[in-house]
Amino acid sequence: MGAKERKRVPRAVREQEMLDAAVESFARHGYRAASMDDIAEAAGVSKPLVYQYLHSKEELFTACVRRESATLISAIREATGLEAGQVMPADRQLWNGLCAFFAHTAAHPHGWAVLHQQARTQGEPFATQVAVLRAEMVEVVTRLIGSAAQDAGCDGALAAREVSGLAHALVGSAESMAEWANSRQSDPPSPKETAATLMSLCWPGLENLLNGVRWKPTR
Template sequence: MGAGKTKRMPRAVREQQMLDAAVRIFGQRGYMAASMDEIAELAGVSKPLVYLYLNSKDDLFTACIRREARALTEAVRAGVLPGLSADGQLWSGLRAFFDHTARNPDAWRVLHLHARTHGELFAAEVAVMRAEIVAFVTHLIAAAARDAHRDPHLPEGEVAGLAEALVGAAEALADWAGATEGVTAKQAAATLMNFAWAGLGDLMTGRPWSPPEEPEAAPAPETAPEATTAPEPVARAASAQAG
């Protein structure tokens, strides 16, 4: 489409229009296969205008990652309402996460698939987003433990590990839900809630699971010293041959 056919509109609006098109193409094609011509066509602008606004394909992809990462983190934060119980906070956060990824499948593929596999700079952008979500979940778990028994006994490292595990499970389940026909965002959130809360609920009320006692290791058997002379039958045979 020629530049002469492009309707005049505010730069910010036009740029978001380009990013919308780019997220769709990057999400469906991947970074390498995505065409700037196709992005411009879908956005209804000329390719030179895309380069004028966003400099290069790398810069365009980075802008997509940053916008979608910000949208996801804001959705999760906004979904957790203050004053909810510990399970209510976890449930509302999971619902917000799965609702957002289900409504924006191309954006989720950009963040969780394509950005991680097309260079360290892109992967680093996603890592910033993920670290922010893990930190938020870590805070939720710590606050829930504090509210549950007033004197939290969860070590800081354990809380951080629980948050990493929960976020990792949510990411994997979002991929599964997106690839499985008929699975709704609510069903995906309930699946993870049922998986996680049985353990977290006990943990919050001071009933952690403990591994069974391991039997003490048996002492290693003593090894016989290496023989320095040939066994007696072999020695007799050697003497007979020598005689």
């Protein structure tokens, strides 16, 4: 393909192709080991063009983290009806959110590896960006538990601190299951199966807590 033909590809499209190649390379080799030469080659462009568009390896990685975070959180927000201000029962909302989360992380395993394994371990500014994504996921779940508590007519029965702990537990369990599901070489569960397992594990207890029923060590 000649240089003239290449130029027909708009910059925005070309940048996305560079990010696709970069996400895969960072996921496979890690931030430090990934090479700009390989990324340029995989994107089908010259290395100077990568530098012209994304400036540096750090900025390229930042752009990857930003894009993968944004698409994941928007998939969750859309599925839970938060974008449209939709009202739905809390269990349906949690189910939709988990299905979207596991579907997205299964469809974008390299993006998930960049966020979950690479970005939060490379120091600043990446760790902060991933912390922001995590805070957004916790926020979605916190709002969900809060509105479920209102629905159950037991608003205030759960202390804000415990709601925060529950939201962190749910996000941590979903992150861990996504990593587990993506790492299974054979017989991987479907995103819906993973979501159903986590709903079956967590919803009965959450419903109990919303109704003031707790597990007690002495029973």
